[in-house]
Amino acid sequence: MNEKQDMKNKSEPQRRYVPDMSQREIDELQNLIQLNSRKIIGDYIERMKKTSLNRPAEMSYFDDIADLFGRRQRELQEAKQSGKKIIGYFCAFAPIELILAADAIPVRVNSGWYDAAKIGDRVVPVEVCPMIRSTIGAKMISLSPFLEMSDALISLLTCDGMTKLSEILGDFKPVWTMPLPRIKDSKQSLRFWNDELKATKTNIEKLTGIKIDKKRLRNSIELVQKATKAFRRLQELRKGPPVIMGRDAMLVNQSFMWDEIGRWTEKTEALCDELEKRVEQKAWACPPDTPRVLVTGTPMIWPDNWKLPSLVEEASPQGVLVADELCSSDRILNDPVGVDEWTMDDMFKSISERYLMASTCPCFTSADGNEDRINWLINKIKDANVAGVIYYVVRGCMLYAMEYSRVKKALDKISVPVYYLDTEYTREDVGQMKTRVEAFLEMLAARVDF
Amino acid sequence: MITAGIDVGTQSVKVVLVKDRNVLSRSKAFSGFDPSKSVDEACSEALKLAGLTSAEIDHSTATGSGMKMALSADSTVSMMGAMAKSAVTLFSSARTVIDVGAEEARAVKCDDRGVMLDFVVNERCAAGAGAFIEAMGRALEVKLEEMGPLALQAERASPINASCVIFGESDVVTLIHRQESKPEIARAVFDAMADRVSSMIFRLGLTPDVVLVGGVAKDVGFVASLKRKLGIEILIPDHPEYAGALGAALIAAGRVR
Numbered sequence: 001m002n003e004k005q006d007m008k009n010k011s012e013p014q015r016r017y018v019p020d021m022s023q024r025e026i027d028e029l030q031n032l033i034q035l036n037s038r039k040i041i042g043d044y045i046e047r048m049k050k051t052s053l054n055r056p057a058e059m060s061y062f063d064d065i066a067d068l069f070g071r072r073q074r075e076l077q078e079a080k081q082s083g084k085k086i087i088g089y090f091c092a093f094a095p096i097e098l099i100l101a102a103d104a105i106p107v108r109v110n111s112g113w114y115d116a117a118k119i120g121d122r123v124v125p126v127e128v129c130p131m132i133r134s135t136i137g138a139k140m141i142s143l144s145p146f147l148e149m150s151d152a153l154i155s156l157l158t159c160d161g162m163t164k165l166s167e168i169l170g171d172f173k174p175v176w177t178m179p180l181p182r183i184k185d186s187k188q189s190l191r192f193w194n195d196e197l198k199a200t201k202t203n204i205e206k207l208t209g210i211k212i213d214k215k216r217l218r219n220s221i222e223l224v225q226k227a228t229k230a231f232r233r234l235q236e237l238r239k240g241p242p243v244i245m246g247r248d249a250m251l252v253n254q255s256f257m258w259d260e261i262g263r264w265t266e267k268t269e270a271l272c273d274e275l276e277k278r279v280e281q282k283a284w285a286c287p288p289d290t291p292r293v294l295v296t297g298t299p300m301i302w303p304d305n306w307k308l309p310s311l312v313e314e315a316s317p318q319g320v321l322v323a324d325e326l327c328s329s330d331r332i333l334n335d336p337v338g339v340d341e342w343t344m345d346d347m348f349k350s351i352s353e354r355y356l357m358a359s360t361c362p363c364f365t366s367a368d369g370n371e372d373r374i375n376w377l378i379n380k381i382k383d384a385n386v387a388g389v390i391y392y393v394v395r396g397c398m399l400y401a402m403e404y405s406r407v408k409k410a411l412d413k414i415s416v417p418v419y420y421l422d423t424e425y426t427r428e429d430v431g432q433m434k435t436r437v438e439a440f441l442e443m444l445a446a447r448v449d450f
Numbered sequence: 451m452i453t454a455g456i457d458v459g460t461q462s463v464k465v466v467l468v469k470d471r472n473v474l475s476r477s478k479a480f481s482g483f484d485p486s487k488s489v490d491e492a493c494s495e496a497l498k499l500a501g502l503t504s505a506e507i508d509h510s511t512a513t514g515s516g517m518k519m520a521l522s523a524d525s526t527v528s529m530m531g532a533m534a535k536s537a538v539t540l541f542s543s544a545r546t547v548i549d550v551g552a553e554e555a556r557a558v559k560c561d562d563r564g565v566m567l568d569f570v571v572n573e574r575c576a577a578g579a580g581a582f583i584e585a586m587g588r589a590l591e592v593k594l595e596e597m598g599p600l601a602l603q604a605e606r607a608s609p610i611n612a613s614c615v616i617f618g619e620s621d622v623v624t625l626i627h628r629q630e631s632k633p634e635i636a637r638a639v640f641d642a643m644a645d646r647v648s649s650m651i652f653r654l655g656l657t658p659d660v661v662l663v664g665g666v667a668k669d670v671g672f673v674a675s676l677k678r679k680l681g682i683e684i685l686i687p688d689h690p691e692y693a694g695a696l697g698a699a700l701i702a703a704g705r706v707r
Contacts, residue, residue, distance in 0.1 A: 124508050435515055436571055439529070440569075442566075443530075443566050443568075
């Protein structure tokens with residue numbers, strides 16, 4: 001309440017981008033979209049329960065944490081009241097180890113709400129990536145509890161959309177931008193990125209009043225390393241016959257973005273224990289000959305972006321997502337921070353390498369292009385025994401759209417079919433998408449037969 | 451063995467009855483507001499033409515964007531799967547099938563058994579589909595079936611850069627204001643459509659022989675433009691608009707038992 005009032009008085013005259021909206025309109029839209037969103041969240045969870053033949057009991061924790069307006073919102077409110085700082089971020093490049101080291105809470109705040117994109121259209125044209133438009137819209141009507149509670153935002157300047165988003169959100173909150181070098185494997189790039197991390201560290205320290213020392217940083221690195229171990233264990237289990245549906249695994253992966261990390265790690269390990277038992281019992285989530293699909297492309301943010309994964313796993317013939325190359329899922333924790341000596345310098349170097357070198361984001365290029373992504377995809381396809389790839393792009397997501405031809409050529413070479421599916425932040429195209437997804441799965445099923 | 455293929459398209463329902471790979475009858479009805487009713491109508495008509503009753507059909511397979519509306523069908527197959535099957539049955543050398551329907555264009559790559567290997571669908575852009583010709587015909591005050599012959603009379607090309615029906619129409623109006631001749635504008639419309647369709651095919655990879663199916667394959671104006679863009683011969687079956695239904699009927703034959 002006070003914060004809202006405060007913000008209004010302070011920032012309204014300085015708004016550079018966002019037009020005025022009456023409080024009444026904000027409240028109305030917020031209530032409407034939130035109500036709709038809670039229904040969608042509930043529906044998707046129910047559909048996920050129905051799809052899996054043997055849904056792990058441990059999923060119930062993640063079903064609960066998936067409610068963006070439920071338990072986690074309350075926990076964060078309480079943490080905030082007790083004086084903790086919350087730092088929102090938009091991208092898998094945000095160094096969460098530094099946030100955690102200052103006793104602050106990291107939450108990823110990209111918007112997955114389709115309805116909010118229409119509100120963002122008042123600020124930017126429809127050609128802009130819908131995830132950006134939706135995040136702007138969500139902020140305009142205070143829709144996202146996590147974004148609202150954030151004391152500051154870390155914005156990585158990966159693409160054009162992200163670059164301007166940070167400016168626009170600057171109308172509401174302190175935004176710490178972190179430009180990325182576009183070429184990662186050069187000395188000056190690493191040095192530059194290292195300096196960016198240091199600047200962010202200073203920002204975090206100023207906000208929290210906590211000095212990030214060696215002990216604190218080591219503790220937070222170790223906390224995230226444990227999470228990475230659990231994360232990798234889950235992805236490892238997905239390589240065999242389908243012991244968990246792809247949507248369930250994606251929800252586990254993605255809830256890392258807003259859950260308390262220690263607890264998330266425990267729950268993920270418990271889930272993996274249960275899954276290992278199921279492997280022994282051969283209790284599969286769907287028939288083992290179900291076509292195995294990998295998705296790559298634009299991040300799919302919960303809840304509305306469950307559109308494609310749901311189509312795949314509820315289709316006839318059915319498919320199962322066994323892996324993905326999304327920065328909102330399998331890529332979040334793929335690479336651990338490897339530290340040799342626990343000196344401040346070494347820890348920093350390790351963090352900067354984990355984020356920069358390991359990334360397959362299409363914002364990078366080099367003399368060989370973004371070859372890391374091709375290699376990542378090919379390895380994953382082989383490891384997870386993938387039958388076909390869906391290349392998912394939301395309109396306006398230039399970098400992913402532009403890399404398609406290269407990925408297609410590379411996958412043609414290893415005879416793995418890939419289908420380019422473009423969509424929007426809208427529910428209206430589900431019918432058209434379904435026709436395409438089912439044709440693709442029919443094709444994969446026919447290949448399995450021969 | 452007698453099978454039925456039912457193609458529930460955006461504009462019309464097509465039904466083909468097949469006995470041992472030979473077509474017994476074909477029928478068509480407008481999809482309209484109640485496609486399941488249109489399916490029933492088209493099916494009854496096809497049965498009547500073949501002198502059969504529905505009990506004599508061993509298996510029926512539906513395809514097309516509204517295939518779920520064919521409630522009486524025993525199974526379904528994707529439009530791309532059906533197209534590949536019928537094209538290779540009609541022309542054994544077919545390896546790429548292009549289907550330009552009223553509201554969607556698709557291309558499928560297939561093997562010698564008619565199994566699809568890859569496909570691409572136009573990205574929600576009506577400028578690459580039949581409805582575009584209809585809309586542009588309205589702007590020119592020319593009937594749909596006259597557009598093609600008119601375009602063939604054009605002496606030169608006047609390129610328009612249509613990305614959708616609405617903008618395409620404003621491009622056409624610009625040509626009208628420039629007092630271009632009707633044949634040239636008609637050709638510009640087909641060239642723009644062929645541009646959209648061919649760039650989709652080039653992304654898929656052009657593997658001959660190429661077969662063109664769908665209602666738009668009957669339009670001589672479009673066929674001429676597409677041939678120019680692709681730079682190769684295009685095979686067109688006798689009843690191109692029934693290719694999806696035929697493919698479904700052939701696939702149904704494999705599903706009996």
